[in-house]
Amino acid sequence: GEDVEQSLFLSVREGDSSVINCTYTDSSSTYLYWYKQEPGAGLQLLTYIFSNMDMKQDQRLTVLLNKKDKHLSLRIADTQTGDSAIYFCAENDSWGKFQFGAGTQVVVTP
């Protein structure tokens, strides 16, 4: 199974907030990442958070990190149709290797 776990699907109405959740396994991970993938394209880095931070905000994106529970979330405020994509959570584990979740398909409906 995946070392990094995410729910596979999220449907959200345009203008609402989206929250994508992720759990990871390596407590020594230094950085945790969120990537976005549009259909037929590569992954694009959205944001990352250092493990000694609890929260990071970047425009419409808010990342929350709970190290105790090894839980990471990405909140997208005022979700737009252009936010429809697959979102991947990733950790850089203690070996320096990236571990990706299976991705969350976000569908934004009008």
Add this chain to the structure above:
Amino acid sequence: DGGITQSPKYLFRKEGQNVTLSCEQNLNHDAMYWYRQDPGQGLRLIYYSQIVNDFQKGDIAEGYSVSREKKESFPLTVTSAQKNPTAFYLCASSSDRVGANVLTFGAGSRLTVL
């Protein structure tokens, strides 16, 4: 602009043929990676290279081969030994410097075996 270029974007292969996917980067990154993506699954690491003329197997290296003769280039060969090669292949690179080790991805190559 700096980035990673993968080619071809789409590739069709007959069973029994080897194919090579190209990956070139002009980011001056030391490390390069090949991932395989299948629907509903995360990215699985095939091979990675942290320095020229050196590379290591990832989690699913069987049936694949790579070379790293130049810093900018990391081609992947999908051999006839790969049992189920139809997939989306992603190349990535990173600078591996102190601080956040961010992966930069190419646009991907979709391989279909006929």
